Every structure is written in C-alpha cells, then in structure tokens.
Amino acid sequence: MTAVPLGIPRRLVEFTLDGQNAGVPEGSTLLDACRAAGKDVPTLCEGDTLTPKNACRVCVVEVEGARTLAPACSRKAEPGMTVLTDTERTRHSRKVVLELLASSVDMSTTPKVAGWLKEYDAKPDRFGPDAARLNEEPKVDNDLYVRDYDKCILCYKCVDACGDQWQNTFAISVTGRGFDARIAVEHDGPLTDSACVYCGNCIEVCPTGALSFKSEFDMRAAGTWDEDKQTATTTVCAYCGVGCNLTLHVQDNDIVKVTSPHDNPVTHGNLCIKGRFGYQHVQNRD
Amino acid sequence: MDLHFGDSKPTDEERAAVDALLGPPESAWEGAGDRSDADLRWARGGRAARERRDELLPGLHALNDRVGWVSEGGLDYLCRRLMVPPAEGYGVATFYSMFAVRPRPATVVRVCTDLACGGGAELCGEVRARLGPAAGVAVEESPCLGLCERAPAALVVRAGVPARPAFEDELGGAGDQRQPRPPRQSGFSGRGGVGEKTYVTATLAPAAPDTLTQAALTPESAPAEPPAALAVPQAGQDGLVLLKRLGTVDPTSLDDYRAHGGYTALRTAFAIGPAAVIREVTDSGLVGRGGAAFPTGRKWQATASQPDHPHYLVCNADESEPGTFKDRVIMEGDPYALIEAMTIAGYATGAHLGYLYLRGEYPRALQRLEHAIAQARARGFLGDDVLGQGYAFDIEIRRGAGAYICGEETALFNSIEGYRGEPRSKPPFPVEKGLFGKPTAENNVETLVNVLPILTMGAPAYAAIGTEKSTGPKLFCVSGSVERPGIYELPFGATLRELLTLSGMPDNLRAVLLGGAAGGFVRPDELDIPLTFEGTREAGTTLGSGVVLALDDTVPLPRVLLRIAEFFRDESCGQCVPCRVGTVRQEEALHRIVERTGAEAAGDIALLREVGRTMRDASICGLGQTAWNAVESAIDRLGAYK
Ligand SMILES: Cc1cc2nc3c(=O)[nH]c(=O)nc-3n(C[C@H](O)[C@H](O)[C@H](O)COP(=O)(O)O)c2cc1C
Ligand code: SF4
Ligand code: SF4
Ligand code: SF4
Ligand code: FES
Numbered sequence: 001m002t003a004v005p006l007g008i009p010r011r012l013v014e015f016t017l018d019g020q021n022a023g024v025p026e027g028s029t030l031l032d033a034c035r036a037a038g039k040d041v042p043t044l045c046e047g048d049t050l051t052p053k054n055a056c057r058v059c060v061v062e063v064e065g066a067r068t069l070a071p072a073c074s075r076k077a078e079p080g081m082t083v084l085t086d087t088e089r090t091r092h093s094r095k096v097v098l099e100l101l102a103s104s105v106d107m108s109t110t111p112k113v114a115g116w117l118k119e120y121d122a123k124p125d126r127f128g129p130d131a132a133r134l135n136e137e138p139k140v141d142n143d144l145y146v147r148d149y150d151k152c153i154l155c156y157k158c159v160d161a162c163g164d165q166w167q168n169t170f171a172i173s174v175t176g177r178g179f180d181a182r183i184a185v186e187h188d189g190p191l192t193d194s195a196c197v198y199c200g201n202c203i204e205v206c207p208t209g210a211l212s213f214k215s216e217f218d219m220r221a222a223g224t225w226d227e228d229k230q231t232a233t234t235t236v237c238a239y240c241g242v243g244c245n246l247t248l249h250v251q252d253n254d255i256v257k258v259t260s261p262h263d264n265p266v267t268h269g270n271l272c273i274k275g276r277f278g279y280q281h282v283q284n285r286d
Numbered sequence: 287m288d289l290h291f292g293d294s295k296p297t298d299e300e301r302a303a304v305d306a307l308l309g310p311p312e313s314a315w316e317g318a319g320d321r322s323d324a325d326l327r328w329a330r331g332g333r334a335a336r337e338r339r340d341e342l343l344p345g346l347h348a349l350n351d352r353v354g355w356v357s358e359g360g361l362d363y364l365c366r367r368l369m370v371p372p373a374e375g376y377g378v379a380t381f382y383s384m385f386a387v388r389p390r391p392a393t394v395v396r397v398c399t400d401l402a403c404g405g406g407a408e409l410c411g412e413v414r415a416r417l418g419p420a421a422g423v424a425v426e427e428s429p430c431l432g433l434c435e436r437a438p439a440a441l442v443v444r445a446g447v448p449a450r451p452a453f454e455d456e457l458g459g460a461g462d463q464r465q466p467r468p469p470r471q472s473g474f475s476g477r478g479g480v481g482e483k484t485y486v487t488a489t490l491a492p493a494a495p496d497t498l499t500q501a502a503l504t505p506e507s508a509p510a511e512p513p514a515a516l517a518v519p520q521a522g523q524d525g526l527v528l529l530k531r532l533g534t535v536d537p538t539s540l541d542d543y544r545a546h547g548g549y550t551a552l553r554t555a556f557a558i559g560p561a562a563v564i565r566e567v568t569d570s571g572l573v574g575r576g577g578a579a580f581p582t583g584r585k586w587q588a589t590a591s592q593p594d595h596p597h598y599l600v601c602n603a604d605e606s607e608p609g610t611f612k613d614r615v616i617m618e619g620d621p622y623a624l625i626e627a628m629t630i631a632g633y634a635t636g637a638h639l640g641y642l643y644l645r646g647e648y649p650r651a652l653q654r655l656e657h658a659i660a661q662a663r664a665r666g667f668l669g670d671d672v673l674g675q676g677y678a679f680d681i682e683i684r685r686g687a688g689a690y691i692c693g694e695e696t697a698l699f700n701s702i703e704g705y706r707g708e709p710r711s712k713p714p715f716p717v718e719k720g721l722f723g724k725p726t727a728e729n730n731v732e733t734l735v736n737v738l739p740i741l742t743m744g745a746p747a748y749a750a751i752g753t754e755k756s757t758g759p760k761l762f763c764v765s766g767s768v769e770r771p772g773i774y775e776l777p778f779g780a781t782l783r784e785l786l787t788l789s790g791m792p793d794n795l796r797a798v799l800l801g802g803a804a805g806g807f808v809r810p811d812e813l814d815i816p817l818t819f820e821g822t823r824e825a826g827t828t829l830g831s832g833v834v835l836a837l838d839d840t841v842p843l844p845r846v847l848l849r850i851a852e853f854f855r856d857e858s859c860g861q862c863v864p865c866r867v868g869t870v871r872q873e874e875a876l877h878r879i880v881e882r883t884g885a886e887a888a889g890d891i892a893l894l895r896e897v898g899r900t901m902r903d904a905s906i907c908g909l910g911q912t913a914w915n916a917v918e919s920a921i922d923r924l925g926a927y928k
Binding site for chain 2: 055097103104130
C-alpha cells in the first residue's frame, strides 16, 4: 500500500492507524495515509495542488499523547505514532467546526458540505438568529470573475495559488484579522485596479464557489445554472505552444466555464487568461 | 516576481520617513524620482530588496509615526522599496491595531478598557466628549496597556517628525553604528523646522479626564512618568534576586549597572564556555516564564546542536496578556540586565544576532533599551568582539504594533519577517526552523533575566530556591482590588494567600484570576494554592505568566467575563475556524446570558462548553486553545450564572 507515487525510493514510516498497521512513504501526511486506507476524512482547505494552510480544521484526528487534535492534512506520519480518525473527540470537533462555518458563511455551493453536515449531525442554526454572519455583497467589478466573499471560508487557497505556490502575481492577500479578516486586493480596491492578471487560478482552487466565473454567477442568478445538464470535455488549448489541457464545461451547447485537470504534470490545473477566459470565439456562430 | 504598483504617490513626508529608515532609493525600480542610465539596463530591487522584507514592519511604523496613518501612497512606496507585493503590504498593515489605513488625526489616545482598568470605557467617553471633534484627536479603546498597577491607563501618541534621542549626544554619535542614519532629503525641513510637530508619546497612568485631555492636546507637556521602581513595592528590600537592582540602579547608566554587579554573569559565561552555560541552566531547573513553562536548558541545547546556521536568539517582550507588566518593569528599570542575559543566551546557543521583539505600546521601555543597547555597543559589550572574547553578538529591537497574537512564538517570527502575525503550525518547532527558517531559541524577558543569578550563584544554589519542580524566584503581577498593586518577587512555592497578604488583600475578595485572560479563576477559599507550576496544575488551574488579578465583590463578574471574551475575539488572528468563529460565538452567548442565571442560562452554557471544547482541541495555537479557560473556570469554580 502506498499513498503517494514512489519516485526516488523512500523509507516507509510505520505507525498505527485506527488500530491497524499502516505504512506510508516518509513525508506522507496522515491524510495521505487515511486516503490510502480508504478512510473518509473531510477536508476543506486542503487542495490537491497546494500545500494546505491547515486553517479549516475539519480534518482533525487524534494523535496519542498529544494535548490537542492534529490536522491530518498537514501532520506528517511519524514512526510509531498511534492515530485515531473517528473518535467521539474528533467527531465533536468536526461537527462544531462545520457548525461554526455554516453559521457564518453561505456554504450552499460548497461540494460535499451538505453531506458532512448530515453525517456529523451539525446544526448551524443553534447559535441563534442573531449569530454574526459575513453578509457581504458579491463584488462584481469585471467581466471575467466574481468575488462573493459571503461564501469565503478563508481557506487561503486562492492567496497561495495567486502567490508563491503558483502564479507569483500576489494580487490578493488576507487583510484585517479575526472575524473581520477578508481576502482583498491592495487598498481593498476593485480587482481592475489590482495586480490581477485574470489567470483564474484562484477560481480553480476555491472550494466554496466564493470565486466563480461571471458566466456561472450570472446563470445562477438567473436560475439557469444546471450542473446535471453539463458535459465536461478535456482538450488542448490552441492559443500557444505550451499546450495546456482545458476542460470545457458545456451546458446547452455553450461553454459555461473552463477548468484544467489538476493531475496534469505540467500545469497542475493552472492556466492563463487566454485558456481560462478566451473561449468566446469558439461560440461565435455567425 | 513581476510586481504591479498603482499610481498613488507618497507625500514628501512619507517618502522622507521611509528613506530615513531604508536610505535613499538607488533606482527608479524602487521608487527614485529620476531614472538613471543604469535603470534601462538592469532591474535593481529584485532579490536584494526582497531580502529586506523584514523591514516592512519598521517601515509601517515609520509612516505611522510620521503622519499618524498609513496612506495608499506611503504604503505603495514602502512596498516598492522592499519589493513587497502591495496586496501583501496591505494585508500586513491591516493586521495590527496601531496602524490605520484610513485617514485619522495625528494624535491618537488609546485608553485601556481591560481587566484592571475597569472604568476605561467611561474615561474614553469623557475624554472624547471634552475634546470634541474639532480637537483633531482620535480617542480609541485599547486592550491592556501593561500599566495595570497604575490603572486606569492611557497612551497618547502624536505623529510627527522624529525627535533625536537625547542619548545620541551623550554617546558622541557612537549610537547605532550598524545602521547609520542616511542624511535627510533636502527640501524636507526635518526636525526643528518652524511649526513642525515632533513625534511624541505620553503615558498616563493613572489617567484622569483632566490630565488626559490636556495630554491629548499637548502631549509634550504631559507629566513625567513615575520611576519604574514604583511598580515594585518590595524595591530595596533584602533577599530579592531578580528585582534587586530595581530602584537602586540608574537604568540609563552602564557604569552604574556594573557597579551593581552587572556583567559578572557574562564574564562567568565566557570563562566556562557555551556548553557549560547550557549545563548550568539545565541543572538550575529553569523553565520558561512566558506561560508555557518549557525547560530553558533543553530549548538552548536543542538550538545549539542544530547543524543549520545561522542560529537566532529572540527575546519575547511582547507582553500583551492582560494583567501582565513584569517584563516592562524589568526593561524600564534594569534594561542592561536583559541585554547581558540576551548576550549570554546568544553565546550559549551559538547565535550572533538577537532580536528583541518589544510590544508597540511600551515607549519608555523602547527608549531605555535603545539607549542601553547603543551604550553597550559603544563600550564593547555588544558588537563584533564582545568583551574582547572573540564572540560577535548584537541586538536589534523590533517594535510590535498592537497584536497579542504576536506573542505566540511562531507568530512573532512571521511578524519580524514582515508577514502577517499568524502562528505557524508545529512541528517543525522553532529550535529547528524558527526565525527566517533557521534554528531559533525564543525566551521571555523574565526567563532570560533568571540566567544572571544562575551563573552568578551557580545552578545548585539557584535550584535550592523554590520547590523541586519549580525552581528559582518568580515574578507576580498583582493588580485589581488590592492595596499595593505591582510586581512581587517570591520564591516558587509561596501561597496565593501570602502573595495577596503582601499586596494588601481586600476583605471582600470575590475571586482571583490566575494566569491572565488565558488562565483561570480561583475562589477566596482556595488561597492556599502553592504558587508553583505543579501546585496550580494540581488545583486545576494555571500560573501562566504570573498574573494575579484580584476582584472584590463590587466587580461585576459577568462584565469581566464579557471583557475576556471580547479580548479574544479582537485578538484572534483569524486563521483557523475554531478560533475565528468560536471566539465570536462565545462572546455572543455571554452577551445573551449577561443578565441571566440558572435554567435560563443553561442552554447557552452548554453551547459554550461545546464550542469551548472545540476551540481547545482544534485551534492552531495557544490563543484559541486557551480562550475558553477563564470563562469555563468562572462557571465551574465561581458558579457564575448560577
Ligand atoms: C497567544 C499567545 C501569546 C503569548 N504572548 C507571550 C508574550 O507576550 N510573552 C512571552 O514571553 N510569551 C508569550 N507567549 C508564549 C510564547 O509563545 C513562548 O512560549 C514563550 O515566549 C517562550 O519563552 P519561555 O520559554 O522563556 O517562556 C504567548 C503564547 C501565546 C499562545
Ligand atoms: S485571477 Fe490569477 S492573478 Fe487574478 S487574483 Fe486570481 S490567481 Fe491572482
Ligand atoms: S475566496 Fe475561496 S479560495 Fe479564497 S480563501 Fe475564500 S474560500 Fe478559500
Ligand atoms: S487559534 Fe486563533 S490566533 Fe491561533 S491561529 Fe487560530 S485563529 Fe489564529
Ligand atoms: S493597563 Fe489596563 S488592564 Fe493592564
């Protein structure tokens, strides 16, 4: 059993996972080990192409001897560890964390969350009708993408994708602190005044739909967005010689958004403005 | 990195403030007005400038000190000079409560509304009303200012041209030689210019509406602060170890420090060598005084033995825990002791540079330490060849800017490095990857100062003080409803009763908050708890950093609890969900039950317990993990809301 592809041979770390012996290559996280063992641990701020910030804390597991729970997404497996992933204690924390999140932001477009809320018996309403919420208006300030921070769980993925982990544009950052912390561009201005180059890589990694294509945002507003009616076709971008893979999401014969396969070893899901947003010409039918 | 800068320009003042810190820009790439020939051929300011990112926080201070807030133009210019993306610069500027990114008046009055300064909110309102909107003064509520023994406390800061520190004359210009101040820009009138106001701070404690209003209008005429030793009711008594020089030594004189036994510990350290210093510290049983009680010798050993270099030493002087002021009193009253102790710690751990991270609300400590460091440097006690022993060590002061979380050790590293003061997840631990990713030993001020008696009296004699598991003397910050609030030094093992008796316990004592906002309450019938790490642990509470806040029965407990919840909600960095949202939900629930008891409160108390348990279990750092402690103890031990 291996959790990550073996490149250079790496030593196996052996430890106990939910009472079973587990072995993962050195450097693997507890989440890698859980996934390899077929265990379902919820995650939100973890992303397959990024180093997780371990800020959301829904993936917490119990490590014997530790005072606090550990984030499975970031904690590396160590030899001899005893790890429990599904105890009353971990379930309690996951439940309350989900409640805290769902009571403060709109998670209606976050995949999988509805299922977890049910599985952990989370009741976000129990903080009362006056519980503070983000209550932000969507920021629609350009034709390509919309920032609806009412849905933002502050997972830091977009900041990392725009910054030193992929794009190196550093157009967005976390500002303020505590409950008032938000994702913003410099001086909190519109996106059009910022360093953004509209590569859309932040949209690609956003787990909640807080960042979305304007096309998707408009269709949702009009009630015409329907994922069941969409097909996804992966093709090669024709703009330049790099040849990135594009996945075209088509509804009613119209491209409604463009993503990129994360397992592509060259691009890892990243594109540039042309590949991501330059699809109108394909649809010019006259 | 291809950075994008907007077209907002700094004012002359802002440019001068940044250039005074960083030197004039050398090319148009980093904001020079004129393009030079070289600019067309090479892009200066890339890597070299990026390596100066840690000057972002000092740069923000430079702007804020000069104009009172951080404007778009000023921030963009600073970011350009350091090649920091403006979005990140903005993210950092908005993290700290002492900076504003919207225009505000040059004078800001911060009035403490925290635990010991109960009536601060009323004082705030009164002063605001007296000043009126026309006065051009911003009056803000502030968390604990670390002046709890003289509550209520206030801090006045007026932005302006930097005043030259008096000690530069005294040292004959031999001050900070490593960072020579660049000549001022022509066209900028600088200090002494007609009508130009200088940067001034004034600390008022106790603050009254009259004096504070006056100080807000003319901070330069504010009455002088009482000497630091007045915060030490035991000053001058025999038998003190850590506080023995307080009140007897002149904190501005290196010679006087030496005349009072200063620098004998460093000589001992050089005589026995770094390994033996670590052995002495380990044998002394010293554990950290910053709250986590980690064995200091082990930390030093682990740092010293790391193969990666350089090693760093960091002194944590952030002291923002409400009710804590011991580090301030040491730094103001015996600053050379800290400098000597840092030199020893650096020597033992193999560091050649020590950072002293000082909370931004301590102007007098800053001034005293700057002076003491400059003097020590001028006299060979710091620098390339300390005491002619071939060991190079220097100290750089970094000012915090109002963020309790920056006292968390890894948040402190991020803050120094010019990032948002968010804690890093551990492991890796600082001894392996700390400041700038290098092995780092980080210690509290009080911890470091303990190293001096360890070396002068020897580990066995030191270890004989206190108890077996908590050795040495301990400083306690006593405030609230006592007759003589202040810093007390007692050997570990003295009881809470003994300490409170010394400081004048009220007859109508209702509760004692031990360990500050992150600590816990104990009842008047629990005063025989021995003040040791193991004793308080056994009693189900904590010593923390040594806060002892006494509350008599006139103090409304629900309001104190609300204030604690508000503090954590304000100070959460916002990184992780349990703390970012949990602290808000905790405060909401306490608001709901502030006037309620019994069955009416039961539902919310159950909710508080569930959220509290999750914050303790799942938060990234100690802030979220302890944010529920005090409230829980008030419910369980004091029967609050019964
Ligand atoms: C939220 C938070 C704030 C803290 N603030 C301080 C502080 O102001 N001063 C301090 O010395 N330690 C503070 N600490 C503890 C430090 O993280 C660290 O344990 C300490 O500086 C280590 O030094 P010591 O071993 O000498 O105690 C804080 C910890 C947390 C979690
Ligand atoms: S679109 Fe690209 S450049 Fe713009 S904010 Fe997102 S990641 Fe950054
Ligand atoms: S906008 Fe999306 S990716 Fe960015 S922090 Fe919020 S939820 Fe995460
Ligand atoms: S516990 Fe609070 S202060 Fe600590 S990392 Fe999490 S949000 Fe930040
Ligand atoms: S200075 Fe006000 S509570 Fe500490």
